[in-house]
Amino acid sequence: MFLSKINNWLLINQSCVLCGFPGADPHGICADCHADLPWLLSRCRGCAMPLPPFTPPGSLCVRCLKESPCFDRVVAAFNYDFPISQLLPRIKYRRQPGHLGWMGRVFATFLREQYEQEWPDALVAVPMHPLSEFTRGFNQARLLANVLSSDLKLPLCHCLSKTRRTPQQMTLGLDERRQNLQHAFKVTRQPPRHLAVVDDVMTTGTTANTLARLLKSAGAEHVDIWVLARTPEVR
Structure with missing residues (x-):
């Protein structure tokens, strides 16, 4: 008592x-x-791109109508808006990873509402190049994946590595982002049948698409993308 x-x-x-x-x-x-919190309420069924309010559920954005992505599903909790848009840069560039604790727990609760069955077999964090991770001191995607793994009781799979250091995607246009990631990642072991790739934010979906294609070429059958926040379209 x-x-x-x-x-x-x-x-x-x-x-x-x-x-x-x-x-x-x-x-x-x-x-x-x-x-x-800036909950993502209206989104593309394919890539979770924010769509105008009152867009019919299940709608696709223009890009997904033109070409289906390699990943199977994107689950994003928030629009990239205040305060998320303030906190995520602080985590990465001002070394304040503590916010990932409460964000990860809120995200885990959100994910439970999105999945009734067929949970992923494992989670894999978007990898950083070892030198970039050493310079920053941590990989924010891995820290987020650790929180989700613990809260949702899903194992972590270390089957991806980044083998080439690349310029930050946020500084590049859409076509440059695609070229920037060519041959930048490597599958290091057989992936499970169903994976969820974890990252903090998704902008154009180039990284997610690249990793989904790579994982499926290595034997994965179903690749979900889990991100805290989704940005509006970047051209």
């Missing part, structure tokens, strides 16, 4: 990581901040 009271007190008095007020839920944020 005493420990139960202590746990209730800690829960009620825990401060929200976003607004600082007490009353955070087990994820670490309060109900108001949770509701105000």
Whole structure:
């Protein structure tokens, strides 16, 4: 009884990581901040590209209508908008990976609502080149995958590596992004039949498409993409 009271007190008095007020839920944020997150409500059925409000569910964006992607499904929780658009760059470029804890737990809850059956056999994080990861000090996709693996009880699969250091995708146009990733990744072991590739944000889908094609050529049958946030179209 005493420990139960202590746990209730800690829960009620825990401060929200976003607004600082007490009353955070087990994820670490309060109900108001949770509701105000930029949830991705209208999206492309193929690549989760944000679509205009009130677009009929199951619609495809122009790009997916022209050419089907190599991946089978994208699950994205948020639009790349405030505060997510502020926090993700802080994580990567200001070395504040602690935010991935509460984000990952919120994302895990969201994922449970998206999957009734046929969970992936394993998760694989989008790899960084070893030198880039050493310079930054961590791989944010791997940290996110670790949180999801623990929360969802899904194993991690280390079957991908990045063998060539490339310029950051965010600095490049769509065609340049495609050329930038040619021969940049390698499958290092037989992948499971059904994989979910985990990353923090998806912009054009070039990295996701490249990895899905590579994994399927190595024997994977079904490749999902799990990202915290999806950006609007970049031309």
